[in-house]
Amino acid sequence: MNYKRVTLLCGHYGSGKTNIAVNMALDLSRDHEKVVIADLDIVNPYFRTVDSEEDLREAGVKLVVSSYANSNVDIPALPQEMYSLVDDRSLTCIVDVGGDDRGAYALGRISGAIREENDYDMFLVINRYRPLTPDAESTLEIMHEIEAAASLPFTGIINNSNLAAETEPETVLASVSYAQEVARLAGLPLVMTSVERSVAEKLEGQIENLFPMDLQKRPV
Amino acid sequence: MAEKVLMKGNEAIAEAAIIAGCRHYFGYPITPQTEIAAYMAKRMPKIGGTFLQAESEIAAINMVYGVSAAGKRVMTSSSSPGISLKSEGISYLAGADLPSVVVNCQRGGPGLGGIQPSQSDYFQATRGGGHGDYHMIVLAPASVQEMAELTIRGFELADEYRMTSMILADGTIGQMMEPVSFDFEIKEAPAKPWATTGTQMKREHNVVNSLYLVPDVLEVKNFERYEKYAQICEKEAVAEEYMLEDAEIVIAAFGIAARVARNAVNAARAEGIKVGLIRPITLWPFPVKTFQKALGTAKQFISVELSMGQMIEDVRLATECRVPVTLCNRAGGMIPSPDQVYEAIKAAAGKAGE
Numbered sequence: 001m002n003y004k005r006v007t008l009l010c011g012h013y014g015s016g017k018t019n020i021a022v023n024m025a026l027d028l029s030r031d032h033e034k035v036v037i038a039d040l041d042i043v044n045p046y047f048r049t050v051d052s053e054e055d056l057r058e059a060g061v062k063l064v065v066s067s068y069a070n071s072n073v074d075i076p077a078l079p080q081e082m083y084s085l086v087d088d089r090s091l092t093c094i095v096d097v098g099g100d101d102r103g104a105y106a107l108g109r110i111s112g113a114i115r116e117e118n119d120y121d122m123f124l125v126i127n128r129y130r131p132l133t134p135d136a137e138s139t140l141e142i143m144h145e146i147e148a149a150a151s152l153p154f155t156g157i158i159n160n161s162n163l164a165a166e167t168e169p170e171t172v173l174a175s176v177s178y179a180q181e182v183a184r185l186a187g188l189p190l191v192m193t194s195v196e197r198s199v200a201e202k203l204e205g206q207i208e209n210l211f212p213m214d215l216q217k218r219p220v
Numbered sequence: 221m222a223e224k225v226l227m228k229g230n231e232a233i234a235e236a237a238i239i240a241g242c243r244h245y246f247g248y249p250i251t252p253q254t255e256i257a258a259y260m261a262k263r264m265p266k267i268g269g270t271f272l273q274a275e276s277e278i279a280a281i282n283m284v285y286g287v288s289a290a291g292k293r294v295m296t297s298s299s300s301p302g303i304s305l306k307s308e309g310i311s312y313l314a315g316a317d318l319p320s321v322v323v324n325c326q327r328g329g330p331g332l333g334g335i336q337p338s339q340s341d342y343f344q345a346t347r348g349g350g351h352g353d354y355h356m357i358v359l360a361p362a363s364v365q366e367m368a369e370l371t372i373r374g375f376e377l378a379d380e381y382r383m384t385s386m387i388l389a390d391g392t393i394g395q396m397m398e399p400v401s402f403d404f405e406i407k408e409a410p411a412k413p414w415a416t417t418g419t420q421m422k423r424e425h426n427v428v429n430s431l432y433l434v435p436d437v438l439e440v441k442n443f444e445r446y447e448k449y450a451q452i453c454e455k456e457a458v459a460e461e462y463m464l465e466d467a468e469i470v471i472a473a474f475g476i477a478a479r480v481a482r483n484a485v486n487a488a489r490a491e492g493i494k495v496g497l498i499r500p501i502t503l504w505p506f507p508v509k510t511f512q513k514a515l516g517t518a519k520q521f522i523s524v525e526l527s528m529g530q531m532i533e534d535v536r537l538a539t540e541c542r543v544p545v546t547l548c549n550r551a552g553g554m555i556p557s558p559d560q561v562y563e564a565i566k567a568a569a570g571k572a573g574e
Contacts, residue, residue: 013255014226014227014231014397129224129225129226130227131225131231131235132262132263163224163399164226164398164399165398165399166224166399
């Protein structure tokens with residue numbers, strides 16, 4: 001995958017943005033020096049990039065996250081370092097944006113600078129097994145709400161359709177036509193299908209642009 | 221079988237309520253249950269239902285009272301501090317014999333506490349919470365699938381007994397994502413001849429009220445209600461039994477604690493320790509008979525809780541203090557690890573062997 005200087009991950013609440021963001025940052029760190037992962041999630045105080053702090057630090061990825069994330073202080077705070085994402089153009093950034101349009105509002109402060117520099121991708125992460133995005137039409141509805149809130153246009157679609165621990169190769173295969181339909185209606189490329197590593201191995205050769213992922217650990 | 225969807229526990233509650241025919245939801249945001257309100261806000265307008273973010277928890281529970289009095293299925297949800305605020309209204313619902321479903325996605329307390337998961341509202345839920353002699357039916361889900369199942373069951377029980385059903389979840393189950401099947405058969409809600417739906421000039425008007433100023437009338441009401449509660453204790457207690465047949469050590473745990481405990485039971489069984497698990501699914505009524513049956517082999521009980529030890533009192537009552545009951549716990553938003561529970565089992569096995 002050819003990364004732009006800034007990669008923004010947006011999508012419906014619970015579509016899997018954080019897992020993809022963490023895996024992309026680790027992927028980038030293999031051949032890039034100054035990789036930053038920014039957690040701009042103001043919606044969900046529970047499941048955050050900071051859960052992977054150790055892995056990210058080991059890989060030399062800098063974590064930009066509100067000091068309140070996972071701290072029990074339940075306020076929608078943004079990290080003060082978020083401006084470095086646009087001010088320091090030597091950085092390569094993965095930005096994990098909060099769910100839905102409400103999460104995407106957080107981009108408003110930096111979207112002008114991102115648009116001006118024009119070296120970004122903004123991907124819509126989709127999962128057809130989420131109850132409010134079971135078809136292309138409902139997914140497009142959320143996509144347009146996010147674009148309006150972020151005041152940035154999307155540049156591609158990431159199919160992250162999964163059923164968590166019950167994901168089988170067939171689960172992913174059954175989502176391909178949905179993802180293609182979303183891409184067609186949106187007029188955007190389907191840039192990758194992200195799949196948990198052990199399932200991805202079984203899909204080798206059956207799906208283009210597979211992105212194998214290691215999932216963040218869960219408490220129970 | 222219907223296709224599964226990937227949901228958060230909170231979302232599963234909201235969708236299950238809609239499937240159960242609930243078209244009125246009133247709430248006020250609080251972590252870790254806000255997804256319920258967010259989901260209802262998206263879905264209710266599309267299906268002709270009402271979502272309303274009330275000005276407070278107290279307002280929301282009184283809106284529940286109003287809709288319930290009109291004979292419709294209705295739900296509200298909150299997390300620990302918000303449930304304390306709702307407790308006055310829950311008592312009024314009990315006093316007026318109105319059915320409702322109230323979700324408590326517990327967080328650590330007391331006071332504002334924290335936003336991480338907890339089970340420390342067990343006393344509040346099982347003893348009533350508000351003022352006066354009353355009970356709620358308390359259901360304790362341990363998976364996202366059960367969040368859906370028990371919400372539907374909660375509506376059924378609420379209507380059948382004209383009571384509040386509380387779904388006593390916690391921040392972990394509310395937030396975790398698991399596949400869910402919504403392949404449910406929904407029974408039609410029973411007729412509610414007592415509801416205030418307008419007389420059409422064809423019947424006497426119905427009164428929904430919890431105020432009884434004549435003491436002997438109020439006493440009769442209370443006695444009647446407790447006869448109903450006795451029936452519920454007889455008929456509706458449910459527990460999951462795991463490896464109980466020969467268990468000398470029995471763990472009692474509900475909700476997320478039961479998932480942790482189950483891992484520990486498996487690990488201890490692998491070493492030949494005779495340990496089993498009782499997972500109460502109804503916390504009120506408490507599954508007393510399951511515990512009494514376990515006394516056939518049990519020499520010790522361990523109550524595993526995300527609190528300073530609340531259910532442990534019901535375990536002692538159910539086992540009539542005939543064998544020791546110890547506590548294995550974390551509090552304040554922390555969750556016991558399978559290792560901690562395993563160590564507690566090992567310690568108990570050591571004592572049993574002495």
